[in-house]
Amino acid sequence: MKFAKLASMSAIALTLSFSAGAFADSHGMAVGITPTMKKLDFEHNGKKHTISRNQDQKNTVKADFAKTSRKCPPFCIQPISLAPGVETLGEVEVINYIEKMASGDSSILVVDSRTPDWVAKGTIPGAVNLPWTGLNPKKGAKTEGIMKIMQESFNVGLAGDADEFAVDEAIAAGDTSKVFDFSNAKTLVMFCNGMWCGQSPNNIMNLLKFGYPADKIKWYRGGMQDWEILGLSTVKP
Structure with missing residues (x-):
């Protein structure tokens, strides 16, 4: 029996x-993404993309992201909470934002903050590259360039009759509240190489200095290292 x-x-x-x-x-x-999502097929800027995980269950991470130890500083471990009001995201949340963006939500922008040499190795599908140096006056970023990024990429307006000189003075004084209009600013999903990378944190901290609303900034702390570890799709520019 x-x-x-x-x-x-x-x-x-x-x-x-x-x-x-x-x-x-x-x-x-x-190998799915979640129990209910095997992959995400979407179109962005006229190009078709797919986000899925590598189906080879014996696959291992690329050498670029296998290294465990980098000199600190500058490659120090980032905190979970970067700044008050800035939300920290995981992979599923990033994919959800990409799905919303691909469905026609033009108020979202996924931003790869790394330098072009890193981006050339592969980035998250649907992301645009805006290197961290472009928003950093200490790294040579000029007012004209900062204004162009803010206006053309982030949909930030200029308040009143603000011009380059006014913005320059405001940046120098640390008060941009009277020169930028953030009412239609995009929600930014920002990332770089991983929890040891300071490039997206640098972009985020500079945006906060310029007055960008913290609730419109999202930070994918895990970045490309976690993305690669999970075998998620990448594209080359």
């Missing part, structure tokens, strides 16, 4: 195991 019961249970377990395998095979993807 006990043997028959055990045999029956084994048969049920085998059937369930086979069914799960058949389900994965029928979808062609054994």
Whole structure:
């Protein structure tokens, strides 16, 4: 009796195991993103993209992101909370923002803050590259360039008759509240190389200095290192 019961249970377990395998095979993807999302197909700026995970269950991370130790400073571990009001995101939340953006929400922009040499190795599909140096006066960023990024990329307006000179003075004084209009500013999802990378934090801190609303800035702390570790899709510019 006990043997028959055990045999029956084994048969049920085998059937369930086979069914799960058949389900994965029928979808062609054994490695999903979440239990309900196998992949995300979307179109952005006229290009078709897919975000999925590498299906090779023996795949390992690229050498660029396998290194565990980098000199600190400058490559120090970043905190979970970067600044008051700035939300820290994980991979699923980043993908959700990309899905909203791809569905026509023009108020969202996914920003790769890394330098072009890193971006050339691969970035998150749908992201635009705005290197951290472009918003950093200490790294040679000029007022004209900062204004161009703020207006053309982030949809930030100029308050009143503010001009380059007014913005320059405001940046120098640390008070841009009277020169920038953030009422239609985009929600920015910003990332760089990972939890040891200071490029997106630098961009974020400079944006906050310029008066950018903290609730319109989202930070993917894990960045490309976590993205690569999870085998998620990348694209080259």
